Amino acid sequence: MEFVEKFKRMFSNVPMLGWLLGALTAVLIEYFFGYDYISYILQLPKIPVLFGTLIMLKEPMMIPSALAYDLIVYVLPILLVAKATAFATNPVAMLLEKIPLILSVILHLALFYLVLHVWAEINDYRELIVRLTMICIILTISINVINGYQGEFSCSHPGFMALGAYTCSILTLVLFVNDRMFGEALLPAWLGPWIFPFTLIAGGIVAALGSLLVAIPSFRTRGDYLAIISLAFLFIVKSAVENLQIIGGSRGMGGQPEYATLPVIFIWTILCIWIIHNFVTSIMGKALNAVRDDEAAAESMTVATRKTKMTAFMFGAFWAGIAGGLFAHVLSYINPGTFSINRLAEILAMVYFGGLNSIIGSIVGAVTINVLGEALRPLELFKWIIIPLILIFVMIFRPYGLISFKEINAKKLLRAKYKREQGA
Amino acid sequence: MDLLELFQYILQNLINALQRGSFYAVISIGYSMVYGVLMLFNFAHGDIFMVGTYIGFAIATLFLALFSSFLPGWIIFIGTVVITMFLASWIGVFVEVAGYRPLRAAPRASAAITGLMIGIIFETGILIMLGAKRLSFPPLMESVAYKVGGIYFTNVKVMIIIISLLLMLVLHTFIQKTKWGMAMRAMSYDFLAVPLMGVSINIIAPLTFAVGAGLASVAGILYGQAYPILDPYMGVLIGWKAFVAAILGGRGSIKGAAMAGYLLGFIEIFVAIIFPSTLRDLIAYSIVLLILTYRPRGFFGMEHSTKLRL
Numbered sequence: 001m002e003f004v005e006k007f008k009r010m011f012s013n014v015p016m017l018g019w020l021l022g023a024l025t026a027v028l029i030e031y032f033f034g035y036d037y038i039s040y041i042l043q044l045p046k047i048p049v050l051f052g053t054l055i056m057l058k059e060p061m062m063i064p065s066a067l068a069y070d071l072i073v074y075v076l077p078i079l080l081v082a083k084a085t086a087f088a089t090n091p092v093a094m095l096l097e098k099i100p101l102i103l104s105v106i107l108h109l110a111l112f113y114l115v116l117h118v119w120a121e122i123n124d125y126r127e128l129i130v131r132l133t134m135i136c137i138i139l140t141i142s143i144n145v146i147n148g149y150q151g152e153f154s155c156s157h158p159g160f161m162a163l164g165a166y167t168c169s170i171l172t173l174v175l176f177v178n179d180r181m182f183g184e185a186l187l188p189a190w191l192g193p194w195i196f197p198f199t200l201i202a203g204g205i206v207a208a209l210g211s212l213l214v215a216i217p218s219f220r221t222r223g224d225y226l227a228i229i230s231l232a233f234l235f236i237v238k239s240a241v242e243n244l245q246i247i248g249g250s251r252g253m254g255g256q257p258e259y260a261t262l263p264v265i266f267i268w269t270i271l272c273i274w275i276i277h278n279f280v281t282s283i284m285g286k287a288l289n290a291v292r293d294d295e296a297a298a299e300s301m302t303v304a305t306r307k308t309k310m311t312a313f314m315f316g317a318f319w320a321g322i323a324g325g326l327f328a329h330v331l332s333y334i335n336p337g338t339f340s341i342n343r344l345a346e347i348l349a350m351v352y353f354g355g356l357n358s359i360i361g362s363i364v365g366a367v368t369i370n371v372l373g374e375a376l377r378p379l380e381l382f383k384w385i386i387i388p389l390i391l392i393f394v395m396i397f398r399p400y401g402l403i404s405f406k407e408i409n410a411k412k413l414l415r416a417k418y419k420r421e422q423g424a
Numbered sequence: 425m426d427l428l429e430l431f432q433y434i435l436q437n438l439i440n441a442l443q444r445g446s447f448y449a450v451i452s453i454g455y456s457m458v459y460g461v462l463m464l465f466n467f468a469h470g471d472i473f474m475v476g477t478y479i480g481f482a483i484a485t486l487f488l489a490l491f492s493s494f495l496p497g498w499i500i501f502i503g504t505v506v507i508t509m510f511l512a513s514w515i516g517v518f519v520e521v522a523g524y525r526p527l528r529a530a531p532r533a534s535a536a537i538t539g540l541m542i543g544i545i546f547e548t549g550i551l552i553m554l555g556a557k558r559l560s561f562p563p564l565m566e567s568v569a570y571k572v573g574g575i576y577f578t579n580v581k582v583m584i585i586i587i588s589l590l591l592m593l594v595l596h597t598f599i600q601k602t603k604w605g606m607a608m609r610a611m612s613y614d615f616l617a618v619p620l621m622g623v624s625i626n627i628i629a630p631l632t633f634a635v636g637a638g639l640a641s642v643a644g645i646l647y648g649q650a651y652p653i654l655d656p657y658m659g660v661l662i663g664w665k666a667f668v669a670a671i672l673g674g675r676g677s678i679k680g681a682a683m684a685g686y687l688l689g690f691i692e693i694f695v696a697i698i699f700p701s702t703l704r705d706l707i708a709y710s711i712v713l714l715i716l717t718y719r720p721r722g723f724f725g726m727e728h729s730t731k732l733r734l
Contacts, residue, residue, distance in 0.1 A: 153533055217713070221720035223532075224465065228671040229716050231664065232709040239706035341660060345540055352537045384548040388541035392523065395538045399530030 013417045014082045017096070018089040020111045022078035027118040030073045034122065042069055049125055053375035086417075093416035105410055113266055120262060131262060131330050133370040134269040135323050140350045140362040141276050142319035147348075148356035148404075149280050150312040151292025152222060156214050156230035157320050157347050159237035160207040162339035164321025165328040166247060168203035169256050172196065172329070179255050181248065189257075196259040200268070200325040207321025208314040210237070215313035219306050222295075234344065241336045252335025253328075260329035268326060272319055277359055277407075279315060288312050289357075349387075353394055355401030360408045365401065432574040437693050443581050443650065445689025446588035447662065448669045449682040450643040453595065454636030455670035456681035460612030461625075461632045464532055465670070467539030468519050469640060470663015471546040474656065476512035476641025477561075477648055478550060483507050484562050484645070501564045508645060509638040516637025517630045524633075525626070543659070550656040558655055561648030584646045591642060592682055595635070599678065608632060612676050668712060674722030684723060688712075 030038075034047045042065040048055055051074070052066030096104040120127040139157065146154045174182045176192040187195070210233075217229045242250040279285055287308045290298035299305050328334045346369070354365020369387070376383040394402060451473055458466040466472075484504045491500055523538045568579045599605035607623045608631075619625050647662075648654065669688045673680025688708070695707045716722070 147533070153536070213713070217717045217720070221716070224459075224671055224675055225716055225720050225722070228668055229713060231668065232713045232716075235705050235709040236713070239703070239709070243700075243702050243706060341664060345544070348537060348540065352533060356533075381548055381552050385545055385552075388544045388548075391541045392538050395530065395534045395541075396526040399527065399534040 011079070011083060013090065014086050015089050015093040015417045016108060016414050017093050017111075018082040018085055019078070020108065020115060021085055021089060022080075022082035023115045024111065024118070025081045026074050026077040027115055029077055031118050031121065034073060038069060038072055042066075044069060047122055049123065050129070050371065050375050054378055057376070057378035090416045093414065097415055101411055101414075104414055108414055109270060113263070116266070117262060127262060128330070129370070129374050131260065131265050132327075133367055134265045135326050135330065136347075136350060136366040136370050137269055137363050138272045138319055138323040138326070139347055140354060140366040141272060141359055142316045142323065143347055143351050144356065144359070144362045145276060145280065145288070145312055145316040145319075147351060148358070148362075149285060149288040149292065150309065150316075151288075152218065152230075152309075153224070153227040154214065154230045154313075154316075155227055155344055155348075156211070156233040156237075157316075158339040158341075158343040159230075159234040160211055160317040160320035161324035161327065161343070162237050162241060162334075162336070163207040163210045163317075163324065164200075164203035165324030165334050165339070166203075166241060166253070167206040167321070168199045168325030169253055169328045169334060170247060171199035171202055172256055172259065173253075175199070177255055177257060181246075181253070181255075192257055193259050193264075196264070196329070200322050203325040204318040204321035207324065208318040211313040211317030212310070215310045218309050218313065234339075234341075238336045238339060241339075248335070250336055252333060252337075254333040256329045256332045256334075258329060258332060260326045265326055265330075268322060272322070273359060273363070276315075276319065280359070281407075284308065284311060349391055352401055353391055355398075355404035355406070357405045358401075358403050358407060360406065361401055361403035364403055428574075436575050436577075437697055438690075439575070439577050439581060439585075441690040441693035442585050442686070443689075444693055445686035446585055447643050447647055447650075447685075448666050448688050449685030450588050450591060450639050450646075451662065451666035452669035452673065452681040452685045453592070453678055454640050455667055456673065456676060456678050457608070457632050457636050458629075459670070460676040460678070461608055461629055462524065463615060463676075464524065464535050465539070465667065465675075466519065466524070466633065466636065467536050467663075467667075468523065468542040468546065469539075469636065470659035470661075470666070471543035472512070472515055472519065472637045472659070473640040473644050473647075473663060473666075474659030475515050475546050475550065476508065476637060477644030477654060477658070478554075479511050479515075480504060480508040480641055480645040480648060481559060481561050481654055483511070484564055484648075488562055488564075497565050504564060505642055505645060508641045512641030512644075513634035513638040516633035516635075519637075520630045520633040524629070528625075543663075547656045547659075554656075558653055561645075561652040561654060563652070564645075564649060580649050584650060587642070587646060591639060595639065595678070598635075604628075604631060668709075672712060672715060672722050674724035677722070677724035680722060680724035 030047065039045075039047055044052075044055065044062065044065050048066055048069055051070055052062075056063050056066050096107065116130060120130045139161065143154070143157045146152055146157075170182070172192065172195075173179055174185075175187045175195065176185050176189050178185050214226070214230045214233050218226050221229070241247065247253055280288065287298065287303045290301065290303050291305050291308050295305055298308075324339075327338075350365045350369045351362060352365075353369055354363070355361025372387060372390070373383065376386060379386065398404075451469065454469050454472070455465055458464065458469070484500075487500050487504055491503075519539075519542055523542045524535055527535045527538055563580075565580065565583070570577055570579070599608060607618070607628050610618045610621075610623065611625070611628055647658075665688060666685065669684040670681045671684075672687070673682070673684030691708045691711055692704055695711075696704045699707060
């Protein structure tokens with residue numbers, strides 16, 4: 001423990017900018033030297049995709065090489081660059097404190113995106129993981145609005161996702177793609193990526209309207225009965241899609257153009273985080289918490305409980321619809337089976353693992369479960385024993401999830417660490 | 425189609441619906457009992473049903489191999505049921521002790537997640553142990569088809585319906601007449617006061633899980649007689665449907681759960697007659713949605729609020 005303390009103290013003067021710079025160096029090193037020199041010297045067959053976890057689990061003999069790779073490519077550059085540039089990054093961070101917070105955040109996010117982009121550039125598998133993980137972040141945050149902030153146990157999220165995915169796919173297929181299902185494209189294909197945000201929003205709106213089917217019964221009941229109503233909703237949506245032959249029925253629907261590229265999903269994810277953060281910290285967000293904690297008391301304190309519930313459901317469903325639309329355009333294929341009970345279990349696992357009532361918790365939950373799921377892939381079936389076990393332990397020791405009822409402050413996160421060192 | 429034929433047709437499907445409803449009823453009772461005591465749903469129950477079916481499969485195969493030469497079929501059947509119930513009830517106890525006991529003070533949703541995860545572990549465990557090959561449940565009695573008044577039915581179907589009803593009768597007696605049953609009933613009336621009266625929740629809760637799991641395993645054996653293909657994910661869908669039935673009947677109400685189980689069976693079968701069978705889920709759950717919109721507490725829902733646990 002003493003070592004950890006010492007380590008923390010040593011790096012306490014590194015601002016977020018420094019860490020990002022370090023990460024950028026690391027991914028650049030990997031990008032330029034990863035394959036030709038480092039993997040070659042360490043006798044790795046190729047660049048380890050997920051920090052070497054896959055190869056470590058597949059071939060235990062390669063563990064030292066993979067660890068050495070991680071050390072050389074990630075750990076050392078990040079630590080060294082972060083520490084070495086602290087003298088420069090701190091004044092810059094001080095300067096950035098003077099400009100409006102939003103600009104500073106955008107700057108940091110741009111740098112973060114650069115890191116992510118270079119890292120994902122190495123191969124397609126990485127890029128797919130990053131894209132799907134970000135979609136899961138949107139999903140998890142949006143279900144957190146209903147299950148965390150509003151305190152219902154809603155099981156209908158895959159249903160909302162399906163509504164969004166199908167609406168958005170139908171629109172893009174009708175407008176921009178010549179296919180068997182809907183015939184000739186109505187608009188030129190180059191317009192597609194520009195209209196895509198609007199089709200996504202249309203998907204979100206349809207999902208939000210669909211959520212009224214769950215929201216209106218929620219005026220009269222909550223808890224387990226609402227869970228069943230939402231579950232019934234999920235079954236109904238799935239079954240309805242299966243029976244609509246015009247959109248492919250249970251065979252599914254394919255051929256969506258790949259509009260959901262990495263930058264597009266990144267922007268949507270950031271938008272989602274930002275908007276939902278503003279939503280839950282607004283008066284409406286406080287009303288959600290009030291309704292969760294005591295509905296009768298909230299009502300007597302002039303909170304319009306019905307309006308609040310309806311807004312929460314529609315808002316959560318809207319973002320689930322967006323996530324569904326993005327998902328459809330990542331995989332270019334959806335079928336009703338994609339939005340089944342298994343998906344529900346996955347989403348619930350992510351949100352309850354990460355933590356209720358917390359956006360950062362949702363992000364942590366989504367990223368952890370996703371990356372863990374990919375990293376443990378070589379274990380095949382045993383993956384589905386390890387991940388549930390981890391979740392059970394989290395539930396036993398932290399019943400509200402890892403990081404619940406906590407938010408991070410962007411200002412605090414990005415500020416210079418210079419002053420603190422002087423104080424100490 | 426004249427009136428008699430229509431009548432026969434309906435009666436024929438009534439038997440099918442009763443059979444299907446029996447499974448839902450027996451399984452959903454397990455959900456309801458646990459709810460009565462712990463005010464939580466045991467989301468691993470569908471998978472307990474699955475594990476129970478596999479245990480039943482193992483016992484049945486073993487007994488048939490050992491005793492079928494000199495013992496009559498009904499003794500083997502009863503032996504299988506009794507041994508399976510006994511073994512499967514330990515699964516229930518295990519789920520309670522490992523998954524639900526550490527979470528007594530935790531929010532309800534956390535316990536739900538734990539239950540779901542235990543379910544996934546069961547599914548994967550079975551898959552790892554037995555592989556992906558599909559096993560088929562050995563028939564414990566010879567299927568004989570009868571025709572009475574233009575209605576076809578097999579002795580298996582009748583047996584399933586009768587045994588399910590019998591089980592419910594036994595359960596009813598257990599809950600109404602014995603000391604243990606009384607403790608369970610008391611627990612569902614007042615979750616907080618009963619432990620003060622010297623009835624330990626740590627005894628009653630595992631017992632409830634055990635009884636639920638035992639019932640589910642018998643349902644599993646019967647299910648194996650009707651649909652002999654076993655697969656590790658068989659518990660998921662039937663479990664969720666039984667859960668729907670348990671809620672529809674009013675949480676915590678055993679009578680309600682049984683009735684709603686039969687109702688769900690009827691809805692599913694009769695919807696499939698009138699409409700194309702692909703629309704079954706759509707219409708069945710729309711009806712459930714409608715019922716819950718107008719009767720939010722289900723048929724026999726208890727009055728207490730969930731606030732007691734939070």
